[in-house]
Each structure stands twice: as C-alpha cells, then as structure tokens.
Amino acid sequence: MNKENLKYTKTHEWIGIEGDVAYIGVSDFAQSQMGDIVFVDLPKVGAKAEKEKQICVVESVKSAFDIYSPVNGEVIEVNSALSDNPALINQEPYGNGWICKMKISDKSQLDSLMDFKTYEEFVKTQAH
Amino acid sequence: MIFEKVPVFSKSCIIVLGGDMSHHTTVRKTHLNDIHKKYGGKLVDFHGWELPVQFEGIIKEHMTVREAVGLFDVSHMGQIFVDGKDARKFLDYVNTNNVAKLKKGEGVYSHLPNGKGGIVDDVINFCLDEERFLVIVNATTSDKDYKWFVENSKGFEVKISNKSDDYSMIAVQGPKSVEIMKKFVPELLNYPRFGIVEKEVMGQHCYVSRTGYTGEDGFEITAPHSIIADVWEEFMKLGKDLGVKPCGLGSRDSLRLESGYLLYGSDIDDEHSSYEANYGWVVKLSKPNFIGKELFEKQKKEGIKRKLTGISMEQGIPRAGYKVFKDGKELGVLTSATYSPSLKKSIGMGYMPLGLNIGEEVEVEIRDKKMKAKITEIPFFKGGVFYFKLG
Numbered sequence: 065m066n067k068e069n070l071k072y073t074k075t076h077e078w079i080g081i082e083g084d085v086a087y088i089g090v091s092d093f094a095q096s097q098m099g100d101i102v103f104v105d106l107p108k109v110g111a112k113a114e115k116e117k118q119i120c121v122v123e124s125v126k127s128a129f130d131i132y133s134p135v136n137g138e139v140i141e142v143n144s145a146l147s148d149n150p151a152l153i154n155q156e157p158y159g160n161g162w163i164c165k166m167k168i169s170d171k172s173q174l175d176s177l178m179d180f181k182t183y184e185e186f187v188k189t190q191a192h
Numbered sequence: 193m194i195f196e197k198v199p200v201f202s203k204s205c206i207i208v209l210g211g212d213m214s215h216h217t218t219v220r221k222t223h224l225n226d227i228h229k230k231y232g233g234k235l236v237d238f239h240g241w242e243l244p245v246q247f248e249g250i251i252k253e254h255m256t257v258r259e260a261v262g263l264f265d266v267s268h269m270g271q272i273f274v275d276g277k278d279a280r281k282f283l284d285y286v287n288t289n290n291v292a293k294l295k296k297g298e299g300v301y302s303h304l305p306n307g308k309g310g311i312v313d314d315v316i317n318f319c320l321d322e323e324r325f326l327v328i329v330n331a332t333t334s335d336k337d338y339k340w341f342v343e344n345s346k347g348f349e350v351k352i353s354n355k356s357d358d359y360s361m362i363a364v365q366g367p368k369s370v371e372i373m374k375k376f377v378p379e380l381l382n383y384p385r386f387g388i389v390e391k392e393v394m395g396q397h398c399y400v401s402r403t404g405y406t407g408e409d410g411f412e413i414t415a416p417h418s419i420i421a422d423v424w425e426e427f428m429k430l431g432k433d434l435g436v437k438p439c440g441l442g443s444r445d446s447l448r449l450e451s452g453y454l455l456y457g458s459d460i461d462d463e464h465s466s467y468e469a470n471y472g473w474v475v476k477l478s479k480p481n482f483i484g485k486e487l488f489e490k491q492k493k494e495g496i497k498r499k500l501t502g503i504s505m506e507q508g509i510p511r512a513g514y515k516v517f518k519d520g521k522e523l524g525v526l527t528s529a530t531y532s533p534s535l536k537k538s539i540g541m542g543y544m545p546l547g548l549n550i551g552e553e554v555e556v557e558i559r560d561k562k563m564k565a566k567i568t569e570i571p572f573f574k575g576g577v578f579y580f581k582l583g
C-alpha cells in the first residue's frame with residue numbers, strides 16, 4: 065500500500081481503503097518502537113471491531129502491544145502469513161505486514177483519522 | 193497501539209517507550225550515555241538508570257553475542273570492597289559459597305543468605321589479594337548489601353567500602369571476546385572462569401574479570417568513569433573485524449534467561465532460598481559457619497516444597513507474572529519469561545511444586561487464554577561455554 069494514501073490513528077495503526085474493504089496495519093514508527101516482532105495474536109474472522117477498541121495483540125521480544133481498530137467494522141480476513149513470519153510487520157509495515165481486512169460499517173469514521181502528512185507531524189511530537 | 197508504561201524483564205521494572213526521558217528527574221545516567229546516543233541506543237528507564245534497551249534490535253544483538261562479540265554497559269552494577277585481616281573469614285560468613293578457599297585472582301558466584309530462608313542478593317566475590325576482596329553486587333541492592341555487610345561485621349576486623357558510585361563497568365561477551373582479550377588483557381587468558389586481574393588502563397587502576405551474564409565466554413572491566421568512554425571505543429576498534437556490536441538490556445535479559453542465570457528481584461528475593469531457586473550448588477554446607485546455615489541444613493534434610501522450574505512453548509509469548517496451570521489447577525507464576533532467539537520458541541521459569549517431569553504438558557495463561565507449554569530443563573540453551581548447571 066502507498067503509505068501516503070493511508071489514514072492513521074493516534075495509536076499508530078493505519079487503514080487503507082480498497083473498494084468496500086479496508087486493510088489494517090501498524091505504522092513504520094510503531095514497528096520501530098516495538099522492536100523485533102515475534103508473535104501476532106491475530107483477530108478471528110467474523111469478529112466485530114469497534115473504533116479505538118483492541119482488535120489484536122502484537123508481541124515483540126520485549127513486550128506485548130495492543131492494536132486498536134481505527135473504525136467500526138467486521139474482520140473478514142486475517143494475514144495468516146504473520147503466523148509463520150511475524151517479522152513481516154518489521155520488514156514491510158505497509159505491505160506484506162498488514163494485519164487484517166475489515167468490512168467497514170461507517171465510512172464517515174474515516175474523517176476523524178489523520179492523513180499521512182498530519183500523522184508524520186504527529187510522530188515528530190512522539191519521538192525522542 | 194499505545195506506548196505507555198509496559199513491564200519488561202520483571203514485575204518491578206517499568207520502561208517507557210516513545211516517551212521523553214527528560215521529565216524523569218530521578219533517572220541516573222551512566223558515563224556511557226553519550227556513547228549510547230552516538231550508536232543509536234534506545235534509552236529506557238531501568239530501575240532508575242537510563243540505559244539502552246536495544247541498538248539495532250534485540251534478536252540481532254542476542255545472536256551477535258552467541259556467534260561473535262557484543263558490548264554491554266553494566267555501569268549500574270555495584271562494587272563493594274572488603275579489606276582487612278578478617279576479610280576472607282567475614283565474606284565466607286555472609287556467603288553461601290566457599291569464599292575462604294579463594295586464591296589471589298580467583299572469584300566465585302554466590303548468594304548472600306538473609307538468615308530467614310531468603311536471599312539478600314546474588315554476587316560475585318573476587319580475591320584481589322590475601323586481605324583484599326571485591327564484591328560485585330546488583331544495581332538496586334548495592335545500598336542494601338552494604339548495610340547488610342556492615343550489620344554483620346561485628347567481631348570481624350574488616351573495612352567495608354561501597355564504591356558503587358566511583359566505577360563504571362563494561363561487559364565484553366561472546367565467543368570472539370577472546371580475540372579482544374588477547375589484545376587488551378592477555379594475562380586474563382591464563383585464568384579460568386571467574387578469574388580477575390588488576391591492571392593499569394589509560395593510566396587508571398582497573399579490575400578485569402573473566403565473567404558475564406550471557407552464558408558465553410567474555411570479560412568485564414570495572415574502571416573509573418574518566419576513561420570508560422575511551423575504553424568502550426577501544427573495544428569497538430579491537431572488535432571491528434570480529435563483528436562487534438553494542439548491545440542493550442533486552443538481549444542481556446534473553447541471553448541470561450536462556451543460560452539459566454537468575455535475575456535478583458524477579459527469580460530470587462528475600463522470600464526464596466537458594467535450594468528453591470535450584471541453585472543448591474552455591475550452598476556449601478561443609479563450611480564451618482555461615483548466616484542461616486542451620487536453615488539450609490533443615491531444608492536439605494526435610495526437602496523443599498517448591499522449585500524454580502522451566503517451561504517452554506511453541507506458540508505465544510509468556511511474560512513474568514503469567515500463571516502456569518496443570519489440569520485447571522494453578523502451579524505457580526512465571527518469574528522470568530521471554531522469546532528465546534537462539535531456540536526460536538518461548539521460555540520461562542517460575543516456582544512450581546516438586547514432581548513435575550521434563551516434557552510434561554502444562555498451560556500458561558496468556559490474556560485469558562490457556563496456551564500449551566512443556567516443563568523444560570534449565571538451562572534452556574547449552575550452546576554457550578559457561579551456562580550454569582542447576583541442581
């Protein structure tokens with residue numbers, strides 16, 4: 065996915081829209097802060113996701129991190145490649161490191177998210 | 193994902209990710225702080241010390257130490273010097289292991305028993321000379337250890353000095369550390385594990401010992417603050433062709449756990465004995481007298497009820513504080529746990545009842561889910577030269 069076309073949350077998830085389907089992942093900043101990712105506790109297909117509520121957990125060597133849904137919706141597919149190779153999130157956070165696909169219930173919720181430029185500025189305030 | 197205070201290494205340790213360290217007024221910096229920044233270290237608050245959790249990444253640093261050589265800033269560790277006519281006798285009294293038999297240049301890993309069935313600290317005692325000893329103690333316990341020594345020194349002719357604030361310390365660890373040793377401190381090559389030499393380095397008096405916390409060969413240098421940054425850069429230079437890398441606390445923790453080394457405050461404390469920690473080999477009942485000897489004799493005779501026990505799991509990452517179950521019944525709580533980069537699976541340990549067999553299936557509760565685990569022998573990884581044999 066082109067990171068410049070994605071929308072971002074303050075909790076460092078991204079969402080990318082393709083037709084009726086949304087891809088969800090974590091930002092490059094997020095993966096760099098988490099460090100080496102060694103396990104992804106993927107959501108279940110069919111799970112109802114709620115904006116700003118936990119949808120899954122990503123574990124690095126040093127700690128576990130909650131991942132929050134950017135919008136309301138339903139999980140329709142998970143990236144099972146992460147089961148064998150969770151480090152894909154470190155390597156390609158905007159590509160093969162996507163976490164799940166969702167059917168969005170309310171597209172207007174996207175408006176409250178940051179675009180790439182705004183998110184880049186936001187990250188600067190978060191970094192050391 | 194929210195970066196907030198997340199526990200790492202142990203229940204009592206809090207690190208802050210993505211936060212600004214500057215508003216933590218109580219955080220102490222080591223004299224390698226600028227060096228860590230120069231090499232891109234990710235600094236965190238570790239028990240009140242600002243130290244790098246990682247540089248390039250925990251897994252890469254971990255494997256560098258297993259295969260080549262890595263440098264660690266361990267300046268937070270403490271140094272207590274014990275001098276005098278009774279120094280040897282005194283240290284033998286406050287330690288479980290045999291300090292009395294140490295010759296000049298020898299060292300021994302040991303526990304300081306609290307006389308109530310627990311442990312004040314785990315330390316390394318070095319004999320610098322007939323009446324001069326150096327005790328390397330843990331960061332958070334150096335004041336406690338010093339007080340404990342002073343309180344128990346009545347009747348002994350000793351001078352006890354806590355010099356923890358005067359020294360910095362670097363650990364050089366990994367199979368290729370020997371190549372750096374050859375150039376930097378060749379005299380140490382003649383010493384076995386726990387050997388120590390005193391040496392002038394850059395015009396300063398230093399202590400260099402063949403010790404570490406990784407399971408690999410290596411050495412640690414205790415040096416005055418004034419030269420420590422130059423010593424670090426010297427090691428980087430000497431190790432350049434060997435693939436040397438700066439390493440952080442993250443890999444230090446995964447390396448020590450793989451090798452079965454204990455973390456004071458997590459795996460051992462004032463409530464658990466050396467026998468329960470499965471470190472009975474550090475208790476020398478043949479010694480004439482030491483603090484709590486009768487309690488150890490009693491435990492040895494009557495047996496213990498719980499023991500530090502290893503688990504491993506193929507799926508899921510266990511953490512300190514997670515519970516272990518067998519047939520729905522709680523066996524215990526993990527005191528240390530992590531992903532093991534060498535074994536590519538998860539490992540952990542905690543106090544559990546006796547009678548569990550290696551390979552026996554148990555479960556670890558991870559976020560309300562019970563995940564499969566197996567009782568596993570400690571040390572988990574035996575590839576290193578110097579893993580501790582438990583029992």
